[in-house]
Amino acid sequence: MDGEKLFTLEIVTPTRIEFRGEVKHVRAPGVAGYFGILANHTPFLTTVKIGALTVQAKAETFYFATSGGFAEVLNNKMTLLVQSAEQATDIDVRRAEGAKKRAEKRLAEKNPDTDLERAKAALLRALNRISIASRN
């Protein structure tokens, strides 16, 4: 099977290196929709949206919730520069539920002072976390 070809993946966030290792396949949320990367992909650079990140390593599959950033594929190495990336098992669902409620309340209030874009982004991040946590 050809699926055994590997490439290096690095998920870097401002506070730490979240993942580093050899993987078979990565699925990530790009600006133009989800995209998949296999070994020996052509050089590629894109912006990444809030969404689910699926990483197929040699034996296991990891799910991450990401909140946007950039992805670069070059010389058989993929670098994900993202604001945050949390593994499904590490997600604090209760906190995400709280964030969801807060964001919904803020959007429902229709207060002219609230930053709508920010509240919407917060809601999206919370929903994303909840949906990925439930996969596990």
Next chain:
Amino acid sequence: MATLRHIRRRIASVRSTQQITKAMKMVAAAKLRKAQNRLESTRPYAGEMAEVIGHLAAQLKRKKHPLIEQRRKQDQICFVLITADKGLCGSFNTNIIRRLDGEWEACTAPEKYLVTVGRKGYDFFRRRRFTIINHYMDVFKELEFKHAQTIASELIRLYTAKKADRILVVHSHFKSAAQHEVVVEQFLPIQPVIRDRERFPVGFIFEPNPMKILDEICPRHLDVQMWRMLLENNTSEFAARMTAMETATENAGDMIKELVLFYNKARQAAITKELNEIVGGAEALKG
């Protein structure tokens, strides 16, 4: 005897000072460890970001992004000075201030501005002829990413409003607990690191396109660079304070040793004198 009591009092005073410097040293060491961890986890992200920008910039040969393009006119230069909020860290602040002074004198642009981060730099330059257009204080009390974002976005605004043609940051670069040096880094326009051109691949795919990606990545990059520089400076500050307090503790120890020696000598002299007096008195009585 009065002098004996004086010496004793001085020893006690030096001892309590030593206790304070020792405590400060330990606090600085603990904070240094924390700051160093934060810095070391930020460096990879900042480095990768700079590299991605390099790749993007290499693609756009003729058209340049407004935050990357070097302006032909270099009339207004903005200096950003990062110092600590507090002293008691040896020559740490003085070194940064002196470096800025040198750069300022060497700069021939007709208009020069200063933006200060940290209390010490602000206190020093506000009394002099320098034009300080903005200052940030107490950011190091509880350093957070949002501080870097605020500073970076205000600097970007300054640059895009054409109030500055170049923005330089003077700060301390952290190497190790024993080594840190003052450096000058160009903040804007961004200088992309372009590594050897020949190995650069053709047929790079960009989504949506290089310009759009740069629009998004440049401000993020600047936030992260500012954050990194604040952390570098903060970590160096703790390292400098730790060294300064270590030296102070040692010096206090030397001083105590000397004073104790002096005290013992004085005490011995007093005893000898008293004995002499007693013997002398007894001799006199014998007649």
